[in-house]
Amino acid sequence: MKVCLVAHGYPPELVGGTEVAVQNLARGLAARGVDVFVVAGSMQHEQGFRTSEERDGDIRVLRIHRADLYFDHWQKSSSARVAEVFAQILERERPDVVHVNHWIRLSRDLVHVAAAARIPATLTLHDLWTTCLVTFRVRPDTKEFCEVPLGPSPCLSCAALVPPRTPWVSMENQFLALAEHRGELVRELETARAVVVPCAAHAAAVERFLAVPKDSVNVRVVPHGRDLALAPRGKRTRTPGRLTLGAWGHVGALKGQDLLVDALRMLPDPQAVTLRIAGGEPDAEFAARLRESAKGLDVTFHGAYDVDALGTHPVTDVDAMVSGTRAHESWGLVLDEAVALGVPLLLPRAGAYAERMAEGRGALFYEPRSAASLAALLERLRADPEELERVRERMPSLADVAPSSAQHVDAMLDVYREVIALGPPEPPSVEWWRARMRIAAEEEWDESLKKRTAEELGFQ
Secondary structure (H helix, E strand, O other): OEEEEEEOOOOOOOOOHHHHHHHHHHHHHHHOOOEEEEEEOOOOOOOOOEEEEEEEOOEEEEEEEOOOOOOOOHHHOOOHHHHHHHHHHHHHHOOOEEEEOOOOOOOOOHHHHHHHOOOOEEEEOOOOHHHOOOOOOEOOOOOOEOOOOOOHHHHHHHHOOOOOOOOOOOHHHHHHHHHHHHHHHHHHHHHOOEEEEOOHHHHHHHHHHHOOOHHHOOEEEOOOOOOOOOOOOOOOOOOOOOEEEEEEOOOOHHHOHHHHHHHHHOOOOHHHEEEEEEOOOOOHHHHHHHHHHOOOOOEEEOOOOOHHHHHHOHHHOOOEEEOOOOOOOOOOHHHHHHHHHOOOEEEEOOHHHHHHOEEOEEEEEEOOOOHHHHHHHHHHHHHOHHHHHHHHHOOOOHHHHOOOHHHHHHHHHHHHHHHHHHOOOOOOOOOHHHHHHHHHHHHHHHHHHHOOOOOOOOOO
8 A cells, every 4th residue: 555645844844743643643544554655745845846856764755845925824825836736745655545634834735636646545634624714613802712623704804813914905806816715625624535534513513614515525523543652640748728730832812822921810819720831832922821820829930841841851850731722623642641640630621632531530621711710710729629530530541532652553444445446536627827826826915915015914
């Protein structure tokens, strides 16, 4: 079997949950003797549009480097140049199956391109990018999770809050661009022979927000695999009336560390709770505001960390792990880590968190995106030191909440066999002129942007 994995990035250049999941899958497939190669997007644009090749052990990684301006912008989600290069790669490599893990930085029509090449495809939905012009369905202005299906209102006005704005694109043309964007992504889901999701809640969210008919998509729930060499930390000796919490992961508005600080401020005695925060800070402005808002509280920032060293890191030497995420999480790597360490979890009741953990069995829940609900939970735990211990005693094992990496590879191989047996869909019609029009539109977009001031683009 020959497998082509596609993602928006790949380590070591880009390291995130999706990128690491793709790398783990690639390595697991290679270890089984599968001929696997990766096609990845890149942020390295300085040398112009190009492809490059490197190796991750026995795995070839083919990177496609876009060079047009702001290629992460929703209006740039289709790239005729990328589609052409991807078609050439498929013609040269002839994989048995294409597995798309993300489109951003590449092009939103990769399954369509595979179908034109007579190659069946599957895809994995790692997040809600297909349903949202700003990726995670968290509004930039209110920081609230958006429950509105993808459409002109309020999506276009919401997307305009994230620079660069595009004042040269008329509202009528934005309506048309959004219709085409959504239509082609729905086509990707319907053309794929299988659509993989890590949990059922994520599938339901995509179906609801993208308004995809259930019977038009072949959904397969395949949990992420995880191998962690982390030993349980054991019971801590608590100081009566005090609570020590740990929050780890990327520091940013999406992960909601500011909500944790707000919850501490609401406590009758904010100094009775210690909060330890660890994680990289890709958004320096948010991190600076967070530090400012935490002044006067017992909050410590530990910076970036190594997952393999979490067992001895201060951020896990705590009474409970707490998450303030505003996202509708599709899985939650930090959940795996806390379970492996035997650290009770305080989680928003939403998405994968509510599906993967049960109240009182290793976790307690509060209302999503509600600092007041979290504060009430913290005050309850501070007043009753034994509640967390009861929760800890009922902690599931990591094997109970996540398969091993080997089990995940087995499950994906089953999906690939199913997809290959179904064969490619009917080849779509390909209009020769469409690619030329899109390249011309891309160039015009870039030239129009160059003529605008920073203020017009929303950077000031």
